[in-house]
Amino acid sequence: MNLDQATQDQLKQWETELAADYQAIIDQKLSLDLTRGKPSSEQLSLSDALDGLLKGNYKGADGTDVRNYGGLDGLPEAKQLGANLMGVDAADVLVGGNASLTLMFQAMLTANNFGLSGADSAWNKEDNVKFICPVPGYDRHYTVCEQLGIDMITVDMTANGPDMDAVEALIKADSSIKGIWCVPKYSNPTGVIYSDETVDRIAALGKIAGANFRVFWDNAYSVHDLGEFKPLASIKDACSKHGTEDSVLQFGSTSKITFAGAGVAFMAASAANLVGFKKVLGTLTIGPDKVNQLRTVALLPNKDALLGHMQKHAEVLAPRFAAVLESLAANFGDNDMGSWESPEGGYFVSFDTRPGVAVAAAKLSADAGVKLTPAGATFPYGKDPANCNIRIAPSVPTLAEVEAAMKVFAVCVKLASVRVAIAA
Amino acid sequence: MNLDQATQDQLKQWETELAADYQAIIDQKLSLDLTRGKPSSEQLSLSDALDGLLKGNYKGADGTDVRNYGGLDGLPEAKQLGANLMGVDAADVLVGGNASLTLMFQAMLTANNFGLSGADSAWNKEDNVKFICPVPGYDRHYTVCEQLGIDMITVDMTANGPDMDAVEALIKADSSIKGIWCVPKYSNPTGVIYSDETVDRIAALGKIAGANFRVFWDNAYSVHDLGEFKPLASIKDACSKHGTEDSVLQFGSTSKITFAGAGVAFMAASAANLVGFKKVLGTLTIGPDKVNQLRTVALLPNKDALLGHMQKHAEVLAPRFAAVLESLAANFGDNDMGSWESPEGGYFVSFDTRPGVAVAAAKLSADAGVKLTPAGATFPYGKDPANCNIRIAPSVPTLAEVEAAMKVFAVCVKLASVRVAIAA
Numbered sequence: 001m002n003l004d005q006a007t008q009d010q011l012k013q014w015e016t017e018l019a020a021d022y023q024a025i026i027d028q029k030l031s032l033d034l035t036r037g038k039p040s041s042e043q044l045s046l047s048d049a050l051d052g053l054l055k056g057n058y059k060g061a062d063g064t065d066v067r068n069y070g071g072l073d074g075l076p077e078a079k080q081l082g083a084n085l086m087g088v089d090a091a092d093v094l095v096g097g098n099a100s101l102t103l104m105f106q107a108m109l110t111a112n113n114f115g116l117s118g119a120d121s122a123w124n125k126e127d128n129v130k131f132i133c134p135v136p137g138y139d140r141h142y143t144v145c146e147q148l149g150i151d152m153i154t155v156d157m158t159a160n161g162p163d164m165d166a167v168e169a170l171i172k173a174d175s176s177i178k179g180i181w182c183v184p185k186y187s188n189p190t191g192v193i194y195s196d197e198t199v200d201r202i203a204a205l206g207k208i209a210g211a212n213f214r215v216f217w218d219n220a221y222s223v224h225d226l227g228e229f230k231p232l233a234s235i236k237d238a239c240s241k242h243g244t245e246d247s248v249l250q251f252g253s254t255s256k257i258t259f260a261g262a263g264v265a266f267m268a269a270s271a272a273n274l275v276g277f278k279k280v281l282g283t284l285t286i287g288p289d290k291v292n293q294l295r296t297v298a299l300l301p302n303k304d305a306l307l308g309h310m311q312k313h314a315e316v317l318a319p320r321f322a323a324v325l326e327s328l329a330a331n332f333g334d335n336d337m338g339s340w341e342s343p344e345g346g347y348f349v350s351f352d353t354r355p356g357v358a359v360a361a362a363k364l365s366a367d368a369g370v371k372l373t374p375a376g377a378t379f380p381y382g383k384d385p386a387n388c389n390i391r392i393a394p395s396v397p398t399l400a401e402v403e404a405a406m407k408v409f410a411v412c413v414k415l416a417s418v419r420v421a422i423a424a
Numbered sequence: 425m426n427l428d429q430a431t432q433d434q435l436k437q438w439e440t441e442l443a444a445d446y447q448a449i450i451d452q453k454l455s456l457d458l459t460r461g462k463p464s465s466e467q468l469s470l471s472d473a474l475d476g477l478l479k480g481n482y483k484g485a486d487g488t489d490v491r492n493y494g495g496l497d498g499l500p501e502a503k504q505l506g507a508n509l510m511g512v513d514a515a516d517v518l519v520g521g522n523a524s525l526t527l528m529f530q531a532m533l534t535a536n537n538f539g540l541s542g543a544d545s546a547w548n549k550e551d552n553v554k555f556i557c558p559v560p561g562y563d564r565h566y567t568v569c570e571q572l573g574i575d576m577i578t579v580d581m582t583a584n585g586p587d588m589d590a591v592e593a594l595i596k597a598d599s600s601i602k603g604i605w606c607v608p609k610y611s612n613p614t615g616v617i618y619s620d621e622t623v624d625r626i627a628a629l630g631k632i633a634g635a636n637f638r639v640f641w642d643n644a645y646s647v648h649d650l651g652e653f654k655p656l657a658s659i660k661d662a663c664s665k666h667g668t669e670d671s672v673l674q675f676g677s678t679s680k681i682t683f684a685g686a687g688v689a690f691m692a693a694s695a696a697n698l699v700g701f702k703k704v705l706g707t708l709t710i711g712p713d714k715v716n717q718l719r720t721v722a723l724l725p726n727k728d729a730l731l732g733h734m735q736k737h738a739e740v741l742a743p744r745f746a747a748v749l750e751s752l753a754a755n756f757g758d759n760d761m762g763s764w765e766s767p768e769g770g771y772f773v774s775f776d777t778r779p780g781v782a783v784a785a786a787k788l789s790a791d792a793g794v795k796l797t798p799a800g801a802t803f804p805y806g807k808d809p810a811n812c813n814i815r816i817a818p819s820v821p822t823l824a825e826v827e828a829a830m831k832v833f834a835v836c837v838k839l840a841s842v843r844v845a846i847a848a
Binding site: 067098259285 | 463465468472474475477479480482489490491492494521522523525526529530533537538567568679683685686704709710712713714715716719
């Protein structure tokens, strides 16, 4: 069923058949949801021991009374947890509240409005501030830029990470580009792991960009492997080689490890960046919730415990991802109606329809009771110029629901594809 | 021992006697601290049941799984806790993370940089943005303004709250004044409760100021009475009377009720203000820590439980405050070397020396092993023009330590006063 080679008659016959399949789905009155990149109840329950884990001992390892004020950059043992999670040194880690998104916003606010290295380094001293966004990507990265009035320039994601030729060319040509968003492992949503070469070239960007350029390295899925642990090259090691240590800010959290809404967020950065960041952070908080840091460390006291815990997540998630990928292979493996990466971790499968099909497919699916992430959401300003990307999030539904939803997905993509081809 | 009537000979004799007293204190090699406005361990232990209180039940009253993402403005039952705490309607409450300071920063950032009612309402669209700061006041309010580049204008605190004649005159004369900081009950540091008339006049400011004027009403000590509960007039009721509902943002938290570093923060505001605030808040977080909200509600399920819990705090704090006030009355009740309010709640006693004495007294005290909050800290930019205010924070030391520290305080203030008088 290749549309490029099909005659109008063939297309119309397929349309008739698919419309009948679609009607049969409508009649089932489904209510399924593939939009939400959040853990299922089953996953959350893996950490139910958290509340009560301290057993009345509110003292940190160094004797800190975690109940009281203070400790702007977090407990030492929580820094070590962040180091275990992100593959960095504990000395480079600052521990925040329950959301790495907040740390990322605060870091971008600091860099843009106040300056990470003094007031003169603030990006908004210049007329126009731009940021590179690999696409498809994470919508909440875009809204941070949009809120702060930072223009977004897109580059394509490849199977090895962002298209680095394009990234380097943009930065060489335009000094108003102040940074790039990266989700280096199990990228949201394509699920790729940045290759060693990509990591090295990103670390080298600080040599061609100005001193205030910052890579926002959102390592959200650093230990979120579905199978065995896959390494990601160390951006810090690469920066050390290139002498660009100040050009990267790393982020991570336990939001998709313990409780999504009550996790612990981390930032890792050079000493100079931490000083600049804490100068502003200290004006908006006396310190993070150290009690929650201590209980999270109690659940995940070392790297083995962390990886063991993530294996339990994988046991829940892997069958759902397998169901998505099997459905995609079965329905689109032998035709020209879609392409996708096969992620081995993270929270998403990213699917590209033929150009001009995604919005129509998502609408058909929603009308049939299966919600998909709105086509366009993975692009800045909600605009997917090719109208082709759909993000599939299989974590929340049960396995049976994922299987049912993917059947609907396949019919809707095919039907929309045929209709677009007929109209072309 | 009135310095105004003393001869130089008398002053010199007093100096000799006080210097001998001071030397005797030095010889004791004390190490005491009256600087920290935070709860003692004894107070924190009142809430030790918090961790484990949920007993594995992570469902909110409406069935919300509090472990997962979402709920930007907090759990309904946590809104009710905020309402109980601040004397407002639950519908007006937004529940944040562990720090009301963060909510205040975010609210001021929103008002100044992004606009609470659309981009055109952003204060920084104008050349110069000014804020009124009653003095002495809370240093962290000042650093928020300073961080955002907002100029601060001081007005004096009286026994009834800010000098409202001065506040009204300033606002009438200068449209670049965009708001005022207020700690309306047990004001930090003077400990006064704003009178009904003051509350009414503050609510009326919105009629003489522009539409973007905002009162930042930091009701940090709303239930922090040392004796019986003292009412504060409702600013919202007064605003309703004057038609100025949008002119006030109220803040509060459980930081000095449960755990100082792991409390729950609240903001109460008009529907229009909440919409404007959440528009920006939603770009920096998916939601607050609802697990901690639920466990805090479990500890303080209703107003009786809240006030009962605060009585236990009062039992710990009241003797310390009594010791401070007794020492002040005994040492300064019959002379012209100091004045103070006698707070019936809150965390501080504010003491005014004769002009030009505070820095010298604090230095003498520090050299004798008793730390006082640096003179000037209670003023914007750290500058007390009269060099007379010292903030005494008696919550952390034991009662015996407070008594010992106040003996040192009295000798140091007297010695510095006499020396300044001799030099004059």
